[in-house]
Amino acid sequence: MERQTRTEKVTEAIRGRIAGRSLQPGDRLPSIRRFAQTMKVSPATVVEAYDRLAAEGVIRSRPGSGFFVCGPAAPFTISDLEPELDRAIDPFWVSRQSLDADTQMPKPGCGWLPADWMPNTVIRKALRGLARADDAVLSDYGGTRGALNLRRFLSRQFADEGLRAGPDQILLTGSGTQAIDLICRFLLRPGDRVVVDDPCYFNFQALLKAHQVEIIGVPYTPQGPDADGFAKALNEHRPRLYITNCALHNPTGATISPQTAYQVLTAAAEHNVTIVEDDIFAAFEPEPSPRLASLEGLDRVIRIGSFSKTLSASIRCGYIAARQDWIEALIDLQVATNFGGPSPFAAELVYSALSSSGYRKHMEALHRRLAGARSEVSMNLKRFGIAPWFVPRGGFYLWCRLPSGLDSACVARAALEEKLVLAPGNVFSPSQSNGAFMRFNVSQMGEPRVFDIIARAFLACA
Amino acid sequence: MERQTRTEKVTEAIRGRIAGRSLQPGDRLPSIRRFAQTMKVSPATVVEAYDRLAAEGVIRSRPGSGFFVCGPAAPFTISDLEPELDRAIDPFWVSRQSLDADTQMPKPGCGWLPADWMPNTVIRKALRGLARADDAVLSDYGGTRGALNLRRFLSRQFADEGLRAGPDQILLTGSGTQAIDLICRFLLRPGDRVVVDDPCYFNFQALLKAHQVEIIGVPYTPQGPDADGFAKALNEHRPRLYITNCALHNPTGATISPQTAYQVLTAAAEHNVTIVEDDIFAAFEPEPSPRLASLEGLDRVIRIGSFSKTLSASIRCGYIAARQDWIEALIDLQVATNFGGPSPFAAELVYSALSSSGYRKHMEALHRRLAGARSEVSMNLKRFGIAPWFVPRGGFYLWCRLPSGLDSACVARAALEEKLVLAPGNVFSPSQSNGAFMRFNVSQMGEPRVFDIIARAFLACA
Numbered sequence: 001m002e003r004q005t006r007t008e009k010v011t012e013a014i015r016g017r018i019a020g021r022s023l024q025p026g027d028r029l030p031s032i033r034r035f036a037q038t039m040k041v042s043p044a045t046v047v048e049a050y051d052r053l054a055a056e057g058v059i060r061s062r063p064g065s066g067f068f069v070c071g072p073a074a075p076f077t078i079s080d081l082e083p084e085l086d087r088a089i090d091p092f093w094v095s096r097q098s099l100d101a102d103t104q105m106p107k108p109g110c111g112w113l114p115a116d117w118m119p120n121t122v123i124r125k126a127l128r129g130l131a132r133a134d135d136a137v138l139s140d141y142g143g144t145r146g147a148l149n150l151r152r153f154l155s156r157q158f159a160d161e162g163l164r165a166g167p168d169q170i171l172l173t174g175s176g177t178q179a180i181d182l183i184c185r186f187l188l189r190p191g192d193r194v195v196v197d198d199p200c201y202f203n204f205q206a207l208l209k210a211h212q213v214e215i216i217g218v219p220y221t222p223q224g225p226d227a228d229g230f231a232k233a234l235n236e237h238r239p240r241l242y243i244t245n246c247a248l249h250n251p252t253g254a255t256i257s258p259q260t261a262y263q264v265l266t267a268a269a270e271h272n273v274t275i276v277e278d279d280i281f282a283a284f285e286p287e288p289s290p291r292l293a294s295l296e297g298l299d300r301v302i303r304i305g306s307f308s309k310t311l312s313a314s315i316r317c318g319y320i321a322a323r324q325d326w327i328e329a330l331i332d333l334q335v336a337t338n339f340g341g342p343s344p345f346a347a348e349l350v351y352s353a354l355s356s357s358g359y360r361k362h363m364e365a366l367h368r369r370l371a372g373a374r375s376e377v378s379m380n381l382k383r384f385g386i387a388p389w390f391v392p393r394g395g396f397y398l399w400c401r402l403p404s405g406l407d408s409a410c411v412a413r414a415a416l417e418e419k420l421v422l423a424p425g426n427v428f429s430p431s432q433s434n435g436a437f438m439r440f441n442v443s444q445m446g447e448p449r450v451f452d453i454i455a456r457a458f459l460a461c462a
Numbered sequence: 463m464e465r466q467t468r469t470e471k472v473t474e475a476i477r478g479r480i481a482g483r484s485l486q487p488g489d490r491l492p493s494i495r496r497f498a499q500t501m502k503v504s505p506a507t508v509v510e511a512y513d514r515l516a517a518e519g520v521i522r523s524r525p526g527s528g529f530f531v532c533g534p535a536a537p538f539t540i541s542d543l544e545p546e547l548d549r550a551i552d553p554f555w556v557s558r559q560s561l562d563a564d565t566q567m568p569k570p571g572c573g574w575l576p577a578d579w580m581p582n583t584v585i586r587k588a589l590r591g592l593a594r595a596d597d598a599v600l601s602d603y604g605g606t607r608g609a610l611n612l613r614r615f616l617s618r619q620f621a622d623e624g625l626r627a628g629p630d631q632i633l634l635t636g637s638g639t640q641a642i643d644l645i646c647r648f649l650l651r652p653g654d655r656v657v658v659d660d661p662c663y664f665n666f667q668a669l670l671k672a673h674q675v676e677i678i679g680v681p682y683t684p685q686g687p688d689a690d691g692f693a694k695a696l697n698e699h700r701p702r703l704y705i706t707n708c709a710l711h712n713p714t715g716a717t718i719s720p721q722t723a724y725q726v727l728t729a730a731a732e733h734n735v736t737i738v739e740d741d742i743f744a745a746f747e748p749e750p751s752p753r754l755a756s757l758e759g760l761d762r763v764i765r766i767g768s769f770s771k772t773l774s775a776s777i778r779c780g781y782i783a784a785r786q787d788w789i790e791a792l793i794d795l796q797v798a799t800n801f802g803g804p805s806p807f808a809a810e811l812v813y814s815a816l817s818s819s820g821y822r823k824h825m826e827a828l829h830r831r832l833a834g835a836r837s838e839v840s841m842n843l844k845r846f847g848i849a850p851w852f853v854p855r856g857g858f859y860l861w862c863r864l865p866s867g868l869d870s871a872c873v874a875r876a877a878l879e880e881k882l883v884l885a886p887g888n889v890f891s892p893s894q895s896n897g898a899f900m901r902f903n904v905s906q907m908g909e910p911r912v913f914d915i916i917a918r919a920f921l922a923c924a
Binding site for chain 1 (some may be wrong): 464488510513514516517518519520522523532553556557561562565574575577578580582585586587589590592593594596597598599600601602603604605607613618619621622636637638639640643647652666668669671672725761770774776777778793794796797798800801802804805806807808816817818819822823924
């Protein structure tokens, strides 16, 4: 620790001389021996400090002739720290606002838990374990399917819900979104049609636009997609794909009913439509609900998911479970577009965290904490005359109709001026018919100032 | 440690009962108290063991009624562990063979260093540091551009080579390949034409095929692409993009000369062609060579790179440096296709490893080690009558013409029967005119058995 401080003292002294122009670009730094005497530290400390500055690109070593000050870097601007108020409120809007927002502000519009709600102790322990892993785990690309231990773990988890998928039928990916992206690249061609729920996760629309396909929205009900509307859409538009969350649907928090699941599968079979079942919120369910993949197997349903919502969004890892022949094709595609398989590093961390007892305990506590937050935020919203469209049995979303006449896009813009990121209904709606709705993330609404800002935003838009 | 062993004893006892069918799917496990007595351990140890088995999906807890054995998982097959001998030798062939090969065999055909040549000590230290990081680094998605400290670090490094690119002009990505993939998605449409070197990195071809564009090869010389051929290709085919490695070109190890660089830039300007400069091998150069991006700025050149070759391929992280307006568009595309930015986790590890003095020392030692390996392998190849097409000044590739009449694809197939992965010339060649060449990775050829297998493969194909 003390050695650390001495090294910092030396680096700071050099930085100070560069900032004060007593050392200019191209100048040679004092010799190690001389500067050690000046600073009253050992030569090894100066070596460490110069190395660090060289690694940062502040100075540069020329073998045999010492260290020299580098040229100035391009100026640093702060445009990436400021919210863009003037940007159109489209699916990208919420993504970028919530990802790039001030980290000190709660974000009721975002799709994740606050960092201090996450199982950080479990991750820290997994990291310390990883520091003792084999060299190959730390350095190599790893196999094309991704780490076998995590695939086996998922296979066992699937078996528990009645879904038979061997580790060979599972492909790890860089994230849940990347999993869908790979599937879209594999199955879709520009101009194809894809059915999504209306409303649906806004990034499905952004992703599908990147694939230049036509988006068909089917109204979503508290029992899942409207079954008649779904069948009609398939009949009329001949889509190639349907993408949905079956459990704790984003943004509504509803879950498909067994009967709707059966109707959706029957219609999809009739029209030869492939279904992507995005299971990303499944771990928030108190009891597992029916799933398309476990009802149908993996013939026309593709299961995807990730660990971003309950473990870590910083460790990027997702998965695809699908027919064996599709998995083979998806592997080639993933190699071509993101050479190597998914990060062995990430998979190892995910596996070791998920299989720890700490994680299970964390999840039990989290379920209770979320139930409390859902009911507390519901009560607070009631004071504004807001009732959730649906009362979810898990997760962190409340999908709410605003008091009559209020435009949620206006409210979101007004709140953003106070740096509060909200998620207005139409970013979720392919038909743009959800302007009166807002998705609230209850885990991000524990501070009274959130409701103060929302109240002012309501007033501004009334 | 002893606690760990006791827990394992309990988990193994349960696994044994399940394997021996004395506990069957659906059966209730012994109560915690009773099994603690049976195993002569504390109840806490049994809880820990049951939790671990539950997390693995072997057993399942039903609140209030205990733990139960889960149904069997789908059978595990070993198809992902066996090389596919019958697959066509195309760009995917080398990727999948080398990624999925037996980890105990050296891989002269692969594009990376053996795990024990990598700076694992530096990574282990960075991991222990990361275990003490803020919650947000461990759990959050992070900003859309990726970690600021790593972008600043890169900006300073670029400044040192005369390339001015502020942190705002840098976007972190999931890998170097993903960086090129994003650029292709942004700039290309199906049917567009793209120029690559002939030979070039085989995955450029796989990636471009995924984008359904036409690949135009320009013959590569020891001074870079053939300048006349390049100008002619631009004139004839009106390509949108040129993708190349300027420094230590893959597979030849050659580096573009200043004069060729100037000619390439002039021709590209005349025909409005964008250039992707993949800098992935730059850190292996003893002295920096001229670069297209530093000559031209970032007007029509896009710089990409990653840390896979010198730091870790397991920690996935790459970058793009480009015009500010293009970076903004690429951010949207990365959010849409891989929600969130690049992994904060990966970026933090990369930054803390790269800025450590241990990394610089490792790189100095690695340069010496590689120089030794290049000369030793060259001598060994000489005995087979093989001379490198070019003697590179850094890196780990030797691009070699085989003794007359030998077909490198035949040699690669024969070697694979002995589980040795080689990289035959035509996987690198858009024109399929490099059948007599082979790319050797000198860092993977330290064991005599490698040359024994190659000798037998030569005989089999003579």
